[in-house]
Amino acid sequence: MNKRILIVDDSFYMRTMLKNMLTDAGYEVVGEAANGAQALEMAASTTPDLITLDVILPDNTGLDVLKSLRQTQPATKVVMCSAVGQEVIVTEAIENGALAYIVKPFSEEKVLEIVGSALQNDASEQPA
Amino acid sequence: MAEIELATPTPKAERAKPTEMVQLIVFRLGDEDYGIRIEQVKEVTVTPEVARMPKTPPFIKGIANLRGDIIAIIDLEERFRLRPAGRPLPERSYTVAVEAADYTLGLVVREVPRPFTLPLSQIEAAPEFVQDAGTRDKYLEGIAKLPEGGIIIVLDMRKLLTPSEIMRLPGRAASK
Amino acid sequence: MKTRDQEYRELFMAEALEYYDSMSRHLSELERNPNAGPALNELFRLMHNLKANARAMGFNDLGEVAHHLETLFGLIRDQERTFSGPLIKVVFTGVDALGNMIRAVGANQPLPDATALLDNLDRLVRGEAPILDEADAPETEEEANKKMELSDLVYIQVKKLDNLLNLVGELVIDRDRVMTLAQEIGNPALLATAQHLFRISDDLQYSVMDARLVGVGVLLNKFPRVVRDVASAEDKEVELTLSGQDVQIDRNILQIITDALLHLVRNAVSHGLETKDQRHKAGKSPIGHLTLSAMTERDDVLIQVRDDGRGIDTEAVRRKAVERGLTTANAAATLDEQAVWAFLFEPGFSMAQQVTDISGRGVGLDVVKLALDSLGGQLRVESQLGVGTTFTLVLPTSIAVKGALLVELDDRPYAVPLLHTDTVLALHPGQISIVGGVLVTHFQEQAVPLVPLRQLLHDEGDELLPLATKDDMTGAQQVLVVNYNNRRLGLLVDRFIRQQNIVIKPLSKPLDTIDLFGGVTLLGSGQVCLVLDVPALTRLFLAKRP
Numbered sequence: 144m145n146k147r148i149l150i151v152d153d154s155f156y157m158r159t160m161l162k163n164m165l166t167d168a169g170y171e172v173v174g175e176a177a178n179g180a181q182a183l184e185m186a187a188s189t190t191p192d193l194i195t196l197d198v199i200l201p202d203n204t205g206l207d208v209l210k211s212l213r214q215t216q217p218a219t220k221v222v223m224c225s226a227v228g229q230e231v232i233v234t235e236a237i238e239n240g241a242l243a244y245i246v247k248p249f250s251e252e253k254v255l256e257i258v259g260s261a262l263q264n265d266a267s268e269q270p271a
Numbered sequence: 272m273a274e275i276e277l278a279t280p281t282p283k284a285e286r287a288k289p290t291e292m293v294q295l296i297v298f299r300l301g302d303e304d305y306g307i308r309i310e311q312v313k314e315v316t317v318t319p320e321v322a323r324m325p326k327t328p329p330f331i332k333g334i335a336n337l338r339g340d341i342i343a344i345i346d347l348e349e350r351f352r353l354r355p356a357g358r359p360l361p362e363r364s365y366t367v368a369v370e371a372a373d374y375t376l377g378l379v380v381r382e383v384p385r386p387f388t389l390p391l392s393q394i395e396a397a398p399e400f401v402q403d404a405g406t407r408d409k410y411l412e413g414i415a416k417l418p419e420g421g422i423i424i425v426l427d428m429r430k431l432l433t434p435s436e437i438m439r440l441p442g443r444a445a446s447k
Numbered sequence: 448m449k450t451r452d453q454e455y456r457e458l459f460m461a462e463a464l465e466y467y468d469s470m471s472r473h474l475s476e477l478e479r480n481p482n483a484g485p486a487l488n489e490l491f492r493l494m495h496n497l498k499a500n501a502r503a504m505g506f507n508d509l510g511e512v513a514h515h516l517e518t519l520f521g522l523i524r525d526q527e528r529t530f531s532g533p534l535i536k537v538v539f540t541g542v543d544a545l546g547n548m549i550r551a552v553g554a555n556q557p558l559p560d561a562t563a564l565l566d567n568l569d570r571l572v573r574g575e576a577p578i579l580d581e582a583d584a585p586e587t588e589e590e591a592n593k594k595m596e597l598s599d600l601v602y603i604q605v606k607k608l609d610n611l612l613n614l615v616g617e618l619v620i621d622r623d624r625v626m627t628l629a630q631e632i633g634n635p636a637l638l639a640t641a642q643h644l645f646r647i648s649d650d651l652q653y654s655v656m657d658a659r660l661v662g663v664g665v666l667l668n669k670f671p672r673v674v675r676d677v678a679s680a681e682d683k684e685v686e687l688t689l690s691g692q693d694v695q696i697d698r699n700i701l702q703i704i705t706d707a708l709l710h711l712v713r714n715a716v717s718h719g720l721e722t723k724d725q726r727h728k729a730g731k732s733p734i735g736h737l738t739l740s741a742m743t744e745r746d747d748v749l750i751q752v753r754d755d756g757r758g759i760d761t762e763a764v765r766r767k768a769v770e771r772g773l774t775t776a777n778a779a780a781t782l783d784e785q786a787v788w789a790f791l792f793e794p795g796f797s798m799a800q801q802v803t804d805i806s807g808r809g810v811g812l813d814v815v816k817l818a819l820d821s822l823g824g825q826l827r828v829e830s831q832l833g834v835g836t837t838f839t840l841v842l843p844t845s846i847a848v849k850g851a852l853l854v855e856l857d858d859r860p861y862a863v864p865l866l867h868t869d870t871v872l873a874l875h876p877g878q879i880s881i882v883g884g885v886l887v888t889h890f891q892e893q894a895v896p897l898v899p900l901r902q903l904l905h906d907e908g909d910e911l912l913p914l915a916t917k918d919d920m921t922g923a924q925q926v927l928v929v930n931y932n933n934r935r936l937g938l939l940v941d942r943f944i945r946q947q948n949i950v951i952k953p954l955s956k957p958l959d960t961i962d963l964f965g966g967v968t969l970l971g972s973g974q975v976c977l978v979l980d981v982p983a984l985t986r987l988f989l990a991k992r993p
Contacts, residue, residue, distance in 0.1 A: 153492065153496060154462060154496045154499070154500055155458060155461075155462055155602075156455065156458040156459050156462045156500050156503075157496070157499065157500065157503070159454075159455070159458055160455060160503065163451065166669065167668060167669065167671070167672060168672060169672040169673075169676065199491075199492050199495050199496075200492075201489070201492060226495060226498055226499035226502070247499035247502065247503060248499060248502040248503035249503070320974065320975065322859060322974070322975040322976075322977070323859070324958065324961070324964075324977065325904035325905055325963070326904065326905075326907075326961045326963060327958065327961070331958075334954075334958065334967065334975055334977075335975065336969055336975050340955070341952055341954065341955060341967045341975065342955065343955075343957060343958050371956070373956065374955040374956040374957075375955070376957075
């Protein structure tokens with residue numbers, strides 16, 4: 144079965160690029176969220192295998208979303224997305240259970256590599 | 272004369288209230304008066320041109336263009352066997368467009384339908400007829416006895432309007 | 448023609464302009480209240496997004512300005528700088544510069560130089576005073592106006608476009624009606640207005656149809672992964688070639704054929720193409736070739752799935768059709784290749800020797816046929832044993848309008864979609880013979896069965912059609928030759944009315960169960976006209992012929 148991915152990013156452009164890359168590669172993009180509240184709601188309703196999570200979101204920081212997710216859905220894998228300049232947050236995200244981070248602007252190869260290896264990382268299924 | 276504007280449907284209230292009034296659209300079928308609750312009626316209009324549709328039972332007079340909607344036009348007199356089947360429509364007839372959940376159906380009648388208001392308490396539940404006494408009994412909400420004499424048979428369109436009830440086809444043609 | 452790069456570019460532009468507008472709004476808020484936290488957060492976020500998007504598009508100078516401003520807003524947010532004094536001026540200049548750069552991107556022009564601005568932003572970040580040049584900051588009216596620009600791209604739900612298309616369909620019907628009435632009444636002013644209405648609604652219809660078009664690539668680009676998966680499950684090597692991704696087609700048509708195309712592609716890889724061993728033995732390269740291409744042909748769009756595999760084994764299909772009782776052994780023996788291949792698209796007909804996961808557990812190609820039928824499309828098959836097979840889907844560009852031939856029967860008009868009509872013939876009774884109770888004529892060296900349309904329309908019950916006679920035939924017989932799944936059938940009608948473009952409305956309940964009619968259309972006269980469904984008529988004839 145295809146792995147199911149939820150994309151969280153406040154930029155439509157970024158979401159579209161990510162979605163195209165992921166669906167072309169055969170993943171099923173189960174939803175796109177543009178802010179933290181939506182992200183949590185959709186994560187609960189779609190129970191994706193993996194979430195790509197932008198660190199800077201309008202209503203909430205990506206970090207808060209990550210922390211809630213670790214509480215409510217510890218099995219869901221999270222990969223952070225961020226443009227350069229926000230390394231501090233990214234480091235904190237990794238400490239909070241994100242599996243990897245993708246630096247924007249990203250190449251298709253890089254995205255697929257990171258998402259692919261994050262999905263294979265089953266050791267992370269213990270609650271953080 | 273071409274059209275009778277209808278009031279917006281009244282919201283449903285509790286049935287138990289004795290003073291609750293019911294608005295019906297009343298029309299004549301055979302020698303009897305029939306009524307439909309106004310909230311089930313979309314509009315009343317002079318019957319537009321009806322195109323006979325092959326592969327349908329005779330009581331379906333055909334299809335007509337009602338403001339861009341293509342609807343089936345049905346003759347209840349024939350459906351209820353109050354008249355022999357297959358009669359042509361008169362020069363001028365009226366169509367009561369009734370609404371189902373997701374489609375509209377036209378009931379063709381020969382005299383101008385009229386609105387009629389009466390207390391809900393005047394509608395008595397339909398008596399227990401023998402099951403196969405006539406197809407119409409299944410679609411009755413009840414019978415209204417009028418103080419000045421006469422009765423109105425109140426139809427429940429929601430029961431009449433299921434596609435299988437309307438078509439009652441003797442089995443699909445073996446075209447597949 | 449929209450490629451993916453172009454799509455990204457449009458998305459980028461739309462969002463960048465939106466960001467720019469929001470930035471301007473939040474800046475005015477900051478001017479009123481320099482400590483407005485939400486506005487600062489938003490400016491920070493918008494700069495961050497614009498930076499990331501601009502860099503992804505390769506607009507590095509734009510990304511650089513946004514990056515500097517992001518850093519500066521980060522500092523203001525963390526109260527290391529205040530939104531006051533010369534900083535305000537530099538920030539406004541910066542946002543204006545972003546606007547100019549975004550517009551330059553939109554106009555395909557080189558981005559304006561921002562060195563001086565970047566230097567000043569650097570100074571502010573370092574905590575130094577900016578160097579302001581009064582001379583180059585004159586706010587002209589023109590520049591002020593530029594700030595008012597809105598994105599020239601909107602996103603719209605397909606549902607809204609569907610609704611728009613339906614309304615246009617109704618408008619066109621009424622327009623034809625008005626035109627007919629105007630001609631009858633003969634008032635020159637009315638006629639001129641009606642003609643103008645005609646032209647405008649034509650343009651409107653074209654524009655709405657155009658707005659719904661997408662590149663076929665949207666669908667084709669999903670196939671490399673599918674092919675890779677199926678090929679690896681079957682241990683085959685397949686090279687996939689895509690072409691014609693830019694061919695434009697109605698978005699809903701693409702949606703409807705998605706499953707059909709998926710089915711054909713999976714079928715081609717798992718059954719069409721041979722294993723490496725088999726290819727080797729046949730003297731072919733071990734790598735199978737699969738081509739998915741789209742092209743336009745007159746008003747239609749063709750989507751082709753071509754493989755260089757084993758080809759269709761016509762005799763095996765013929766045997767299977769007899770086994771399955773789709774035809775008799777005698778009849779099967781007389782069928783030509785095309786007629787035999789047509790069996791492949793019968794429900795449940797599968798040539799899969801072994802049912803694999805990939806090829807859909809024995810489900811036949813009938814899903815392809817059903818999808819095409821619902822669109823009024825056609826399927827063409829070409830195949831050569833040992834060389835390969837090509838399936839061609841012939842699709843309308845748009846669902847809205849179809850060419851149709853109007854015929855008359857018992858004083859009523861019926862419309863037959865042109866996609867399913869081959870030709871019209873006027874035959875003398877002498878040109879018609881009776882074979883096994885069926886009327887037959889010869890046309891293009893092919894025996895074509897004929898049937899009175901009246902008989903098909905009024906057929907009731909389960910009995911077969913009556914044996915044909917020529918007794919009541921006098922004079923020329925009007926025959927419309929229709930074609931479905933490579934089967935020809937001649938329909939006897941009273942007369943041909945004309946050819947015209949029609950807008951098909953689906954039949955609503957309860958009449959939608961009658962499959963002989965694909966829908967209805969309203970003629971210019973306001974008359975309701977049933978649209979005949981050729982596939983259903985053909986199936987009915989095949990089931991009921993004596």
